[in-house]
Amino acid sequence: MKPYAYLLAGWLFPGLGHLLQKKFWRGAIFLLAILAMMGMGLAMGGKIYPLYLEKPQTVLEIVTNLFKKENPLTLLAFFADLGNLLIYALSRFLSFGLGALERATFEFGTAYVAGAGLLNYLIALDAFDVARGKKK
Amino acid sequence: MIIYAFFVSVVLAPIRRNEPKSQIKYGLSLFLIMVIGGLAFGWLMFLFAR
Numbered sequence: 001m002k003p004y005a006y007l008l009a010g011w012l013f014p015g016l017g018h019l020l021q022k023k024f025w026r027g028a029i030f031l032l033a034i035l036a037m038m039g040m041g042l043a044m045g046g047k048i049y050p051l052y053l054e055k056p057q058t059v060l061e062i063v064t065n066l067f068k069k070e071n072p073l074t075l076l077a078f079f080a081d082l083g084n085l086l087i088y089a090l091s092r093f094l095s096f097g098l099g100a101l102e103r104a105t106f107e108f109g110t111a112y113v114a115g116a117g118l119l120n121y122l123i124a125l126d127a128f129d130v131a132r133g134k135k136k
Numbered sequence: 137m138i139i140y141a142f143f144v145s146v147v148l149a150p151i152r153r154n155e156p157k158s159q160i161k162y163g164l165s166l167f168l169i170m171v172i173g174g175l176a177f178g179w180l181m182f183l184f185a186r
Contacts, residue, residue: 026150029147029150034147116143122148
């Protein structure tokens with residue numbers, strides 16, 4: 001149970017899975033790197049892609065609508081952005097990361113935000129491996 | 137691109153290696169591969185530009 005808890009903690013917030021296991025240097029490096037990447041991406045006008053859903057009624061409708069209504073690339077961006085779960089959730093409630101399409105740095109910013117999310121998946125998996133004793 | 141490569145290297149090096157010396161070596165080589173590779177690929181794409 002505990003390794004999965006560290007995996008979830010790491011997914012929720014960058015470096016948290018390592019910090020909870022007293023791997024302070026690793027956790028701090030991961031935390032600073034991911035937050036810096038995310039911050040730079042948002043400062044450049046990058047977008048945190050939401051999942052657009054029309055009022056679905058069943059799980060099957062959600063799944064079928066997903067591939068009909070969503071642009072596949074924005075769907076991938078959504079899954080990448082979901083890598084930083086807490087930041088993604090905050091962006092929905094606090095309305096940041098809406099994207100500034102008119103800016104020349106929009107694409108760069110979006111790439112930074114997506115990259116931060118994808119790297120956090122790896123960081124969360126690393127926290128899981130550390131908890132299982134597969135890594136020091 | 138260089139800043140992006142830096143952050144990716146900083147994150148991947150501690151994940152892939154355990155000892156500090158090998159982490160630095162791995163991170164540095166990863167950074168150089170990404171930067172040089174990116175520049176090389178950019179020039180390659182230039183051949184197909186109008």
